[in-house]
Amino acid sequence: MRMFWKLLPVILAVPIGAVVAAAPAEAIANGTSVPDGRYPFAVKLIDNGIPTADGGRRDSSCSGGLVSPHWVLTAGHCFKDADGRRVSRPVAEESLATVGRTDQSGDDGHETEVVEVRQHGEADVALARLDRGITDITPLRLSRARPAAGQKARLVGYGLTTATAKRTPDRLRTGQFRVTGVEQTEMGLSGVSPKRSTSPCERDSGGPYFTEAKDGAAVVVGVVSRGPACPHTGPDIATRVDAIAPWILSIIKSDLAASPSVKPSKTTKKPAKPGGTPARTTVAAPPAGDPAALTLPPAALLSVPIVLVVLIGLLTAARGKRRYRGRRRNSAR
Template structure:
């Protein structure tokens, strides 16, 4: 008996569930109408973790999850102009027991403008899973949003702390050009059919360009929808892995070309706002 882990990725935009006759765009959580496109990571390769045999009459012991700090954000009631609601999603990562980090445009008003405070729609946050059926991990709610003053990044407070998963550590200094990072996300597996994936995707990138509040990332392998960001991958972490359980956060996905087309991923730097992050979580 084994658990299969499919690697890949995606970015921010939402699947549409319109009610009350309203019309909604298929673009999901975007700032000022801008659609963010994300990518995925390991070309659809599967990694297997063997489940240990258990005594008769008991459930088998599950192995530790892979990259358990990953977070899948989903909503079914995002209001749309003219009435009605739609669904949408983003990705993120745990950085403290009761905080995740994601893209700022995942939380917005009717005009697509980033907003903070109590979310204006319900956003479920699944942490520590590798697919939707994974019994491990937690599903909690987003209860408070803090929007970065300088880039498209947000901190999200959770309805309850998650104490059995080690969060990603924050950077201690600026990244370097050529630094290798991993990406994990829950974005769409199609550039045209927009819906969150049912499994965690994973890809491998490196820092290509460094700007004041953003980083440009380039893939280290041929792009597929499984290994690079797509719709609903906004907020996905780019991190330096330390085994398959821990890592150091470098940046989060904001936008990029239509997946899986060539081009650089635009990500929000984390190191430039460390003081602000600590102040919000303090």
């Protein structure tokens, strides 16, 4: 007990932030790594054995976003034949998609196969159909409003971090951008945070630019199409989702109608292991470096001092009770 009272000033002096894990390292080009469980609608499309013009094969990948249980929104040029023409079919020997897997070296989320592709035809956008429905992740909501210059949006992607990088990082990355110009079906977006040179790179193609609605739902406003070598300042070009939303809905509407409702969530579940082990839920944290993000929610910030006050009160009461009983025993002798 005496030791507790000696250590109490030290306990109270420890900053609340000290119990929070260290911030993830930077990634996207000059972006930030995403904590486990955040933005589970993000998809990595992996193509192994893509045919080349010389008769060989190559491997590549793209990014995308889940817009219904079976369909992923991505860039049209992610599916090209050996002659470089966009095609409405998987082109690789193996076309896979990982959904809700923030860290590609882990086993969170889902690993599925791409079995069908629909090309828009004019815009650089495609829809990739998965071999099974993902029903435990809330899909992105489609924007129906024309973007405005100056509007901010967040991007997530699994691309390279520099123009000369040889492999993509395992972890999903993010950054904030601002709309710089709006055309008929496209728009320009430039990096804002964490740096002005935050920019999408190769293999971020198809990554979703999104905003958050008042109810917390993520609303996709654009799809990464093309831009200068990364990192760079100035705009990259994205396809406007509001301009092609009717086409997207014509394909995914029946899938949305047939799927069970999924409430917006900031957690993801690990798949149950063989033998009936319960799935583990990971609570998501805001991305490091986001000035609008709290390290801990307000309730958590308040709970630490409250618990300490209650603990001190109980210990004080216990000491007083023992002293009172001691006095009674002494008087009875």
